[in-house]
Each structure stands twice: as C-alpha cells, then as structure tokens.
Amino acid sequence: xxxxxxxxxALVDLxxxxxxxxxxxxxxxxxxxxxxxxxxxxxxxxERKIMKIFSEENVEATIIGTxxxxxxxxxxxxxxxxxxxxxxxxxxxxxxxxRKAIWQKPVISEPELAPTGNPGKILKQILSSWNVCSKExxxxxxxxxxxxxxxxxxxxxxxxDGPGDAAxxxxxxxxxxxxxxxxxxxxxxxxxxxxxxxxxxIDEAIRQIIAVGGSLEKIALLDNFCWGNTDxxxxxxxxxxxxxxxxxxAKIYGTPFISxxxxxxxxxxxxxxxxxxxxxxxxxxxxxxxxxxxxxxxxLKEEGNLLYVIGDTKDELGGSHYLEILGLESAKxxxxxxxxxxxxxxxxxxxxxxxxxxxxxxxxxxxxxxAIAEMCFAGGLGAEIDLSEIPSSDHLNQDDKLxxxxxxxxxxxEISPENKxxxxxxxxxxxxxxxxxxxxxxxxxxxxxxxxLIIDEQIEDLKEAWQKTLRW
Amino acid sequence: xxxxxxxxxxxxxxxxxxxTVHAFRKVxxxxxxxxxxxxxxxxxxxxxxxILAIPGGFTYGDDIAAxxxxxxxxxxxxxxxxxxxxxxxxxxxxxxxxxxxxxxxGLLPEIQLDSDVQEVTLTHNDSGKFxxxxxxxKPTSKKCVFTKGMTEPVYFPIAHGEGKFIPRDDATLSRLKxxxxxxxxxxxxxxxxxxxxxxxxxxxxxxxxxxxxxGRIFGLMPHPERHFHPTQHPHWTREGLKPEADxxxxxxxxxxxxKENF
Numbered sequence: 001x002x003x004x005x006x007x008x009x010a011l012v013d014l015x016x017x018x019x020x021x022x023x024x025x026x027x028x029x030x031x032x033x034x035x036x037x038x039x040x041x042x043x044x045x046x047e048r049k050i051m052k053i054f055s056e057e058n059v060e061a062t063i064i065g066t067x068x069x070x071x072x073x074x075x076x077x078x079x080x081x082x083x084x085x086x087x088x089x090x091x092x093x094x095x096x097x098x099r100k101a102i103w104q105k106p107v108i109s110e111p112e113l114a115p116t117g118n119p120g121k122i123l124k125q126i127l128s129s130w131n132v133c134s135k136e137x138x139x140x141x142x143x144x145x146x147x148x149x150x151x152x153x154x155x156x157x158x159x160x161d162g163p164g165d166a167a168x169x170x171x172x173x174x175x176x177x178x179x180x181x182x183x184x185x186x187x188x189x190x191x192x193x194x195x196x197x198x199x200x201x202i203d204e205a206i207r208q209i210i211a212v213g214g215s216l217e218k219i220a221l222l223d224n225f226c227w228g229n230t231d232x233x234x235x236x237x238x239x240x241x242x243x244x245x246x247x248x249x250a251k252i253y254g255t256p257f258i259s260x261x262x263x264x265x266x267x268x269x270x271x272x273x274x275x276x277x278x279x280x281x282x283x284x285x286x287x288x289x290x291x292x293x294x295x296x297x298x299x300l301k302e303e304g305n306l307l308y309v310i311g312d313t314k315d316e317l318g319g320s321h322y323l324e325i326l327g328l329e330s331a332k333x334x335x336x337x338x339x340x341x342x343x344x345x346x347x348x349x350x351x352x353x354x355x356x357x358x359x360x361x362x363x364x365x366x367x368x369x370x371a372i373a374e375m376c377f378a379g380g381l382g383a384e385i386d387l388s389e390i391p392s393s394d395h396l397n398q399d400d401k402l403x404x405x406x407x408x409x410x411x412x413x414e415i416s417p418e419n420k421x422x423x424x425x426x427x428x429x430x431x432x433x434x435x436x437x438x439x440x441x442x443x444x445x446x447x448x449x450x451x452x453l454i455i456d457e458q459i460e461d462l463k464e465a466w467q468k469t470l471r472w
Numbered sequence: 473x474x475x476x477x478x479x480x481x482x483x484x485x486x487x488x489x490x491x492t493v494h495a496f497r498k499v500x501x502x503x504x505x506x507x508x509x510x511x512x513x514x515x516x517x518x519x520x521x522x523i524l525a526i527p528g529g530f531t532y533g534d535d536i537a538a539x540x541x542x543x544x545x546x547x548x549x550x551x552x553x554x555x556x557x558x559x560x561x562x563x564x565x566x567x568x569x570x571x572x573x574x575x576x577x578g579l580l581p582e583i584q585l586d587s588d589v590q591e592v593t594l595t596h597n598d599s600g601k602f603x604x605x606x607x608x609x610k611p612t613s614k615k616c617v618f619t620k621g622m623t624e625p626v627y628f629p630i631a632h633g634e635g636k637f638i639p640r641d642d643a644t645l646s647r648l649k650x651x652x653x654x655x656x657x658x659x660x661x662x663x664x665x666x667x668x669x670x671x672x673x674x675x676x677x678x679x680x681x682x683x684x685x686x687g688r689i690f691g692l693m694p695h696p697e698r699h700f701h702p703t704q705h706p707h708w709t710r711e712g713l714k715p716e717a718d719x720x721x722x723x724x725x726x727x728x729x730x731k732e733n734f
Binding site for chain 1 (some may be wrong): 484487488490491494498508509510515528601602603604605606629631632687695697698700701703704707709710713
C-alpha cells in the first residue's frame, strides 16, 4: 500500500484485512509477509464488477482502504489511528549512510604448470564436477514446456539430454517472435577477483543468447547478488567492484539491467570465526528474436562439417576447474574485453541471421575441451580437433592451457563446408580459426601443439562422466 | 453445417488452457475458455458446445489426488449437464490433468458419474517424481474419434507426476482391450515394447490413453497440444521443421467429426 499509493496517499482500516490466524496485532497485520496476496487499486464505480469476478473464481478479495489526496499513509485499527506518516518521509526520509569498503587483492603466487600427462582423464574429471555436470535431474522435474511455447528446450540433442545454452520460448502462440532466456554465474572467480567474476557472469549470459541465435540488439539483464555480510568493509569492497563491473560491461554491451535481487548476510558463525559464502553474482539475460526458426542448438549435426573457435584464448586459468583439479591457484581470472567481445557477438549474430551455423556452443567452465566434448555427446557424433590452430594473443603453447583456459567471449561453431567462405568473411575482424571437423566415429580425438594425439575418448565415456554425478 | 464450438474448462491450477484453446482455434473451432463455476452456476450451458476439453494443470493443487476435486465437481455439481452432453453424442477430451479428471469423475472408461466405483486410475509414477520428457506412442484404437486415420507412431511430451495407468482388475483390462478402448500405448523408439523411460510412469500394459466404448470421450496423459507446431519438436534444430506436427490431427479429427455429425 505504501508503494502503490506513494503519489497520492492511503487510508487503510487494518481490521478489514483477512487473517489466516486470529490474534495478530495491528502492527503484525501491517508487516506480515504472508504469501499469495496482492494489492490492487480499483475505481469506486468498478467495485461491484470486480468483486463479482473474484467471487466467481473463488478468490478472496477484500476492500481494506482508499486512495486519498493527503500524501500521507494513514492506518486505523478498529477506528483508532495507529499510524500517520508523510509519504515523502516514508519513501525518501531514510538517512543515507556512508559505509567503508575495502578490497585487497589476494596474494597468490602463480603456479608452475607442468604439462598434464593425461588430458582425457582431466577432461572427464571436469565433466563430472558439480558445476559442469548434467542438471537433468533438476530440469526433468519442472514443467519446462508448459503453455506450449517451447522452441529450444533446456536439454537438447539427439537424445534430448545435452546442455543447451539458453531456452527459447514463443510466449504468443501463432507468432514467430520468441524470447531467449539464459544465465551466467561462476562462484569460483569471486574470491580472487570480484570485478572479473561479475564481468564474466554477464559475458556468459549474453554469449549464450548469441549462441542460440539472439543478438545484442535486444537483451535485458537481471542481477542476483549473493554475498556475505556487507556491513563488513571487505565484503562491501567486493560488492562495489562487482557493481562497477555490471555498470561498465552493461554500458558497452548496450544491455540494460531491468531488475534484480540480492541475498546478503550469507555468513555462518563458529565461535569467533564468521564464514562468508564466496561473493557470487548470478546474471539472467532475456533476449528477443523476431524469428524463432533461426534458433540453433549446441549438438553436433553432421559428419564432415567444420568446427571453428571464435574468440581469443588467453593465459587465464585463475578460478578454473582445471586448476582446482590440480589443487593449484592463480590470480589470472578470465577478464572481459567488452569492446572486442561486442564485435565477436555481432559477427556471430550476423552469421546466424544468414543461417550459416549448424551448431554453436559457448566456452565457459572447462573451456574449449568441455565445450567440444558436450557438443559431441549431445549430437551423438565425434570430432577431430587440432589445438595448434587455436587463436591466442598470449601465444599459449601448452595443450592443457589451450584446452582448459576459461577465457570469456568464445564460441565453438559448426558450419557445413559450403558456407566456409561466407562464414570466414563475416568473421574477418575477430579472432577465429577452423580447429577441426565433425566425424562419424563416436570419438573425440584431440591433437596437441606437437601434433601428437593427446585425447582419444569415446563420446559415451565422456557423456557417462558428465551424467554420473547427479544421475537421474 | 454449424460452426464447431469448443469449450475449454479451467479452474484454479489449470495451466495448459492457453495452448489447448490455441490448438482448437487453429483447426477451425470457435473456442470459449470458461471457469467451471460459470457452468456450476448456470451462467454458461454446456449445451451450446460440441466439444468439451479439460486441459492439463494441477487443478486445486492436486490436493487429495491429481484431478480429484474437479472430478467431484463434475460428479456432484454438473452431472446432469455432462450426462446430457454425452447423450447428445458430443465429444470430450481430457489431457493430462484432464485425463485424471475423466477417470476420477467416472467419464472413463465408460460413463457412470453416479458410481462410487472407479474402474481405472492414474497414480504416482514408478519413478516417484514429476517428469517432463518426450515419448513415443502407438495409436491402437480403430474406434476413437480423435485418432481416426492415425496409424504411425507419434512423438509427444509428457509432464506429470501421477500418470501411471492402472485398471481395477484383469477383467477391466480385458474389457478395455475387447472393446477397442485403448487409444495410445507407449512404445520404444524402435517400436518395441518399452522399458523406462519410454514407458515413463510404469503404466500397466503401457497404456497412455483410453476412450469410452463410443470412442467419443478420450483421455491421455501425453500432451498433443504441445506438439502442435513443428518448432515444438525437440529435434527440429537437427532435422529441420516438419510440415505438420504430430498432435494437430487429434484436434482436427474432433472438429471434422462435429462437422460431419452436427
């Protein structure tokens, strides 16, 4: 009532509010957060009509007060005035508090990375990790096709169980316009670099929209900040950095934040020690497409098609799943270069508009290695990949780094050979390279920079690694 | 020939009313979406319609058992109207929660709204969970008006927690078979007898949908209205858009039956 009547004023008789339990005081009635209730304002001449509609549908509706022109919030209980406040004071009277925020970069000495002896085994370990593994167990248990608008489901591919990048829905049946829904988050980056963590979450959410056929032209963002107690300066410091990243990246991508929520004070006290969750931002992105038939899924489609990596693979293993498996740390969390990323997104959108892509998948946790493995087992096809072709401005020359770096703004795309020239023409200003082909043999075969075979895994084994953790 | 008129009944917890209305409209029916209370209170009469559809959802929160409360409203509040509707030779379709309502109201496997005995039921999936997944169905009834001319397997999604079909006893099951009332059976992708998940809920005899002895009252757990447009097919990004979606025929058959008979 306080919000909806801010402009005019309100007079509410609290004894009229229907109660689930007897014996609530007027204060409790006013501040109760009981669910499944809403307040609406109706012109007096519609009173009978609207009460009739509610009664016809067995919905309890009660008139509890009136909008006034006093610019005050006035509450009564059984005829007695119990509150009388100016709306101006109610909404704008809170004194602004200045809080102290600090951020200290964690001191991490960069590890010496000996090239791994068995990248296939590491790949399977990453596929099995909690944040990467199949979420089918959850997805199957909610009705993700209700109202019939589903165009791209959360699970895709030949057996309807591969990890789709985003969902596409036609909210108006009969229209070919659709909305694209995705999200991005990475809880492993925040403790090392909250700015990079927030930027990466935005980039992930957006590149997933791009991957299924959307474009930067129409994307809105929502933030969900999950933090510790921000009264503490160090927690607040990381929040400030994350918020700055949201501002910076969203401005350059041209993707406004339209809403969001926060969940603060996530701390647990043991004796004198208070343990905070890692500062984590979940970004949801909502895109619009004018033609849902341009949607593409991430599963490999056809033997002989060409596989490209688009985007720059850098020496960015901080917070990566790879280092976690090795038990190592690095401060080099993946950064976002939003100006370059915007060019990449626009190039891919332009290719999907021309229907040049057969499949597309973004690279996130586990990097190129995980992205290609997922595309293989979702499509029931294999791939032959050559790591020496991967574009890298840092001149990465280690197989494991090329495979598992989690650099942002990267995609794997599948195109049919006859579209090669058109596709490369569109990508001419952004880093890209053909790194392999789709094979009918159900194996992922990866050749390292020394031209030796470093991974040769059956796609069934990769899929098993990915599914076993949270098996249905 | 009159305009075919369909009524889609909704109440608290219905959530597939929108796509069910859309499906009937696209095949040429005039459709009203009506709250059950409008019929209970005689504001709207079923006699104005040729097809009655109960859509999917969780009516009244599926309290007591899925579809039970709406079923009781059919039994105790609008029984006369429903009996007349059936006696007039009109069509009834129940999808998912609507199928649960039909068997619990005594409209399936044959009309006996006054009976306390339920001949068949739909209960908790063997998996113990709600599941949304696509399954293959084999049409098996020559009698059912809604599946006329359908011979090839179809691909529909299911989305339910209580879809396990169980007949009261062997005699009931035999009667359903003898009377050609089994409309859809779950099958494996290669057409063979299905194990889980191809029989997604443990239904006896792999039964996914049945009709009454006249073939005019039809209920099924899978959602034909969710495979009404080619973009709903899970593999369209692989195989391209098909000219027709599998579910459309069911709605078209209903409208054509009315055109021929009314």
